[in-house]
Amino acid sequence: MMKAxxxxxxxxxxxxxxxxxxxxxxxxxxxxxxxxxxxxxxxxGSAQTMRDGAADLNKKAISATEESMNASFELASKLVKAKDMQEAIELQTKYVQSQMQRFGEVAREFGESATKAAADATKKD
Structure with missing residues:
Protein backbone atom coordinates (compact mmCIF):
# COMPACT_ATOMS: atom_id res chain seq x y z
CA MET A 1 0.00 0.00 0.00
CA MET A 2 1.15 3.45 -0.83
CA LYS A 3 1.76 5.82 1.99
CA ALA A 4 -0.03 9.18 1.79
CA GLY A 45 16.73 70.56 -13.93
CA SER A 46 20.50 71.04 -13.72
CA ALA A 47 20.92 69.98 -17.33
CA GLN A 48 18.25 72.46 -18.45
CA THR A 49 19.93 75.21 -16.46
CA MET A 50 23.27 74.40 -18.08
CA ARG A 51 21.64 74.36 -21.54
CA ASP A 52 20.13 77.77 -20.81
CA GLY A 53 23.53 79.04 -19.69
CA ALA A 54 25.18 77.66 -22.81
CA ALA A 55 22.54 79.31 -25.00
CA ASP A 56 23.22 82.62 -23.25
CA LEU A 57 26.96 82.23 -23.87
CA ASN A 58 26.31 81.42 -27.54
CA LYS A 59 24.24 84.58 -27.93
CA LYS A 60 26.98 86.63 -26.28
CA ALA A 61 29.62 85.07 -28.54
CA ILE A 62 27.61 85.79 -31.68
CA SER A 63 26.96 89.35 -30.55
CA ALA A 64 30.65 89.93 -29.76
CA THR A 65 31.68 88.48 -33.11
CA GLU A 66 29.19 90.67 -34.94
CA GLU A 67 30.42 93.72 -33.05
CA SER A 68 34.03 92.88 -33.87
CA MET A 69 33.28 92.34 -37.56
CA ASN A 70 31.42 95.67 -37.76
CA ALA A 71 34.41 97.41 -36.17
CA SER A 72 36.72 95.74 -38.70
CA PHE A 73 34.59 96.91 -41.63
CA GLU A 74 34.46 100.40 -40.17
CA LEU A 75 38.27 100.40 -39.90
CA ALA A 76 38.60 99.20 -43.49
CA SER A 77 36.33 102.03 -44.66
CA LYS A 78 38.38 104.60 -42.74
CA LEU A 79 41.69 103.18 -43.98
CA VAL A 80 40.56 103.47 -47.58
CA LYS A 81 39.90 107.17 -46.96
CA ALA A 82 43.14 107.84 -45.05
CA LYS A 83 45.16 110.72 -46.51
CA ASP A 84 48.56 109.36 -45.57
CA MET A 85 50.42 106.60 -43.76
CA GLN A 86 50.43 108.53 -40.46
CA GLU A 87 46.63 108.70 -40.44
CA ALA A 88 46.40 104.98 -41.34
CA ILE A 89 48.69 104.08 -38.44
CA GLU A 90 46.63 106.23 -36.04
CA LEU A 91 43.41 104.58 -37.20
CA GLN A 92 44.96 101.13 -36.84
CA THR A 93 46.29 101.95 -33.35
CA LYS A 94 42.91 103.22 -32.13
CA TYR A 95 41.25 100.15 -33.61
CA VAL A 96 43.63 97.73 -31.87
CA GLN A 97 43.26 99.55 -28.54
CA SER A 98 39.47 99.52 -28.73
CA GLN A 99 39.41 95.85 -29.78
CA MET A 100 41.70 94.85 -26.91
CA GLN A 101 39.54 96.77 -24.43
CA ARG A 102 36.40 95.15 -25.83
CA PHE A 103 38.03 91.72 -25.76
CA GLY A 104 38.69 92.19 -22.03
CA GLU A 105 35.07 93.19 -21.45
CA VAL A 106 33.76 90.21 -23.42
CA ALA A 107 36.05 87.81 -21.54
CA ARG A 108 34.80 89.21 -18.22
CA GLU A 109 31.15 88.90 -19.35
CA PHE A 110 31.74 85.30 -20.46
CA GLY A 111 33.35 84.45 -17.13
CA GLU A 112 30.46 85.98 -15.21
CA SER A 113 27.89 84.16 -17.33
CA ALA A 114 29.66 80.82 -16.98
CA THR A 115 29.98 81.27 -13.22
CA LYS A 116 26.30 82.19 -12.94
CA ALA A 117 25.22 79.17 -15.02
CA ALA A 118 27.28 76.82 -12.84
CA ALA A 119 25.95 78.41 -9.64
CA ASP A 120 22.36 78.20 -10.89
CA ALA A 121 22.80 74.54 -11.81
CA THR A 122 24.17 73.62 -8.39
CA LYS A 123 21.61 75.79 -6.57
CA LYS A 124 18.72 73.75 -8.01
CA ASP A 125 20.18 70.55 -6.52
Missing part, protein backbone atom coordinates in the same frame (compact mmCIF):
# COMPACT_ATOMS: atom_id res chain seq x y z
CA UNK A 5 2.34 12.11 1.62
CA UNK A 6 2.76 13.92 4.84
CA UNK A 7 1.36 17.40 4.92
CA UNK A 8 3.81 20.11 5.56
CA UNK A 9 2.54 23.15 7.31
CA UNK A 10 4.49 26.37 7.63
CA UNK A 11 4.41 27.60 11.18
CA UNK A 12 2.50 30.82 11.71
CA UNK A 13 5.61 32.63 13.00
CA UNK A 14 7.52 31.78 9.82
CA UNK A 15 4.63 33.07 7.68
CA UNK A 16 4.51 36.29 9.68
CA UNK A 17 8.26 36.78 9.27
CA UNK A 18 8.04 36.11 5.54
CA UNK A 19 5.16 38.55 5.11
CA UNK A 20 7.01 41.20 7.08
CA UNK A 21 10.10 40.60 4.93
CA UNK A 22 8.09 41.03 1.75
CA UNK A 23 6.45 44.20 3.11
CA UNK A 24 9.83 45.63 4.11
CA UNK A 25 11.32 44.79 0.70
CA UNK A 26 8.35 46.44 -1.04
CA UNK A 27 8.69 49.55 1.11
CA UNK A 28 12.45 49.73 0.46
CA UNK A 29 11.81 49.35 -3.29
CA UNK A 30 9.20 52.12 -3.25
CA UNK A 31 11.60 54.42 -1.35
CA UNK A 32 14.31 53.60 -3.88
CA UNK A 33 12.00 54.47 -6.78
CA UNK A 34 11.03 57.76 -5.13
CA UNK A 35 14.69 58.68 -4.53
CA UNK A 36 15.63 57.72 -8.09
CA UNK A 37 12.78 59.85 -9.44
CA UNK A 38 13.92 62.84 -7.36
CA UNK A 39 17.52 62.39 -8.50
CA UNK A 40 16.43 62.21 -12.14
CA UNK A 41 14.33 65.36 -11.77
CA UNK A 42 17.23 67.25 -10.18
CA UNK A 43 19.62 66.10 -12.89
CA UNK A 44 17.14 67.16 -15.57
Missing amino acids: PETFEVPEQVRDMAEKGVDQARKAYEEFLAAAGEAAAKAE
Whole structure:
Protein backbone atom coordinates (compact mmCIF):
# COMPACT_ATOMS: atom_id res chain seq x y z
CA MET A 1 0.00 0.00 0.00
CA MET A 2 1.15 3.45 -0.83
CA LYS A 3 1.76 5.82 1.99
CA ALA A 4 -0.03 9.18 1.79
CA PRO A 5 2.34 12.11 1.62
CA GLU A 6 2.76 13.92 4.84
CA THR A 7 1.36 17.40 4.92
CA PHE A 8 3.81 20.11 5.56
CA GLU A 9 2.54 23.15 7.31
CA VAL A 10 4.49 26.37 7.63
CA PRO A 11 4.41 27.60 11.18
CA GLU A 12 2.50 30.82 11.71
CA GLN A 13 5.61 32.63 13.00
CA VAL A 14 7.52 31.78 9.82
CA ARG A 15 4.63 33.07 7.68
CA ASP A 16 4.51 36.29 9.68
CA MET A 17 8.26 36.78 9.27
CA ALA A 18 8.04 36.11 5.54
CA GLU A 19 5.16 38.55 5.11
CA LYS A 20 7.01 41.20 7.08
CA GLY A 21 10.10 40.60 4.93
CA VAL A 22 8.09 41.03 1.75
CA ASP A 23 6.45 44.20 3.11
CA GLN A 24 9.83 45.63 4.11
CA ALA A 25 11.32 44.79 0.70
CA ARG A 26 8.35 46.44 -1.04
CA LYS A 27 8.69 49.55 1.11
CA ALA A 28 12.45 49.73 0.46
CA TYR A 29 11.81 49.35 -3.29
CA GLU A 30 9.20 52.12 -3.25
CA GLU A 31 11.60 54.42 -1.35
CA PHE A 32 14.31 53.60 -3.88
CA LEU A 33 12.00 54.47 -6.78
CA ALA A 34 11.03 57.76 -5.13
CA ALA A 35 14.69 58.68 -4.53
CA ALA A 36 15.63 57.72 -8.09
CA GLY A 37 12.78 59.85 -9.44
CA GLU A 38 13.92 62.84 -7.36
CA ALA A 39 17.52 62.39 -8.50
CA ALA A 40 16.43 62.21 -12.14
CA ALA A 41 14.33 65.36 -11.77
CA LYS A 42 17.23 67.25 -10.18
CA ALA A 43 19.62 66.10 -12.89
CA GLU A 44 17.14 67.16 -15.57
CA GLY A 45 16.73 70.56 -13.93
CA SER A 46 20.50 71.04 -13.72
CA ALA A 47 20.92 69.98 -17.33
CA GLN A 48 18.25 72.46 -18.45
CA THR A 49 19.93 75.21 -16.46
CA MET A 50 23.27 74.40 -18.08
CA ARG A 51 21.64 74.36 -21.54
CA ASP A 52 20.13 77.77 -20.81
CA GLY A 53 23.53 79.04 -19.69
CA ALA A 54 25.18 77.66 -22.81
CA ALA A 55 22.54 79.31 -25.00
CA ASP A 56 23.22 82.62 -23.25
CA LEU A 57 26.96 82.23 -23.87
CA ASN A 58 26.31 81.42 -27.54
CA LYS A 59 24.24 84.58 -27.93
CA LYS A 60 26.98 86.63 -26.28
CA ALA A 61 29.62 85.07 -28.54
CA ILE A 62 27.61 85.79 -31.68
CA SER A 63 26.96 89.35 -30.55
CA ALA A 64 30.65 89.93 -29.76
CA THR A 65 31.68 88.48 -33.11
CA GLU A 66 29.19 90.67 -34.94
CA GLU A 67 30.42 93.72 -33.05
CA SER A 68 34.03 92.88 -33.87
CA MET A 69 33.28 92.34 -37.56
CA ASN A 70 31.42 95.67 -37.76
CA ALA A 71 34.41 97.41 -36.17
CA SER A 72 36.72 95.74 -38.70
CA PHE A 73 34.59 96.91 -41.63
CA GLU A 74 34.46 100.40 -40.17
CA LEU A 75 38.27 100.40 -39.90
CA ALA A 76 38.60 99.20 -43.49
CA SER A 77 36.33 102.03 -44.66
CA LYS A 78 38.38 104.60 -42.74
CA LEU A 79 41.69 103.18 -43.98
CA VAL A 80 40.56 103.47 -47.58
CA LYS A 81 39.90 107.17 -46.96
CA ALA A 82 43.14 107.84 -45.05
CA LYS A 83 45.16 110.72 -46.51
CA ASP A 84 48.56 109.36 -45.57
CA MET A 85 50.42 106.60 -43.76
CA GLN A 86 50.43 108.53 -40.46
CA GLU A 87 46.63 108.70 -40.44
CA ALA A 88 46.40 104.98 -41.34
CA ILE A 89 48.69 104.08 -38.44
CA GLU A 90 46.63 106.23 -36.04
CA LEU A 91 43.41 104.58 -37.20
CA GLN A 92 44.96 101.13 -36.84
CA THR A 93 46.29 101.95 -33.35
CA LYS A 94 42.91 103.22 -32.13
CA TYR A 95 41.25 100.15 -33.61
CA VAL A 96 43.63 97.73 -31.87
CA GLN A 97 43.26 99.55 -28.54
CA SER A 98 39.47 99.52 -28.73
CA GLN A 99 39.41 95.85 -29.78
CA MET A 100 41.70 94.85 -26.91
CA GLN A 101 39.54 96.77 -24.43
CA ARG A 102 36.40 95.15 -25.83
CA PHE A 103 38.03 91.72 -25.76
CA GLY A 104 38.69 92.19 -22.03
CA GLU A 105 35.07 93.19 -21.45
CA VAL A 106 33.76 90.21 -23.42
CA ALA A 107 36.05 87.81 -21.54
CA ARG A 108 34.80 89.21 -18.22
CA GLU A 109 31.15 88.90 -19.35
CA PHE A 110 31.74 85.30 -20.46
CA GLY A 111 33.35 84.45 -17.13
CA GLU A 112 30.46 85.98 -15.21
CA SER A 113 27.89 84.16 -17.33
CA ALA A 114 29.66 80.82 -16.98
CA THR A 115 29.98 81.27 -13.22
CA LYS A 116 26.30 82.19 -12.94
CA ALA A 117 25.22 79.17 -15.02
CA ALA A 118 27.28 76.82 -12.84
CA ALA A 119 25.95 78.41 -9.64
CA ASP A 120 22.36 78.20 -10.89
CA ALA A 121 22.80 74.54 -11.81
CA THR A 122 24.17 73.62 -8.39
CA LYS A 123 21.61 75.79 -6.57
CA LYS A 124 18.72 73.75 -8.01
CA ASP A 125 20.18 70.55 -6.52
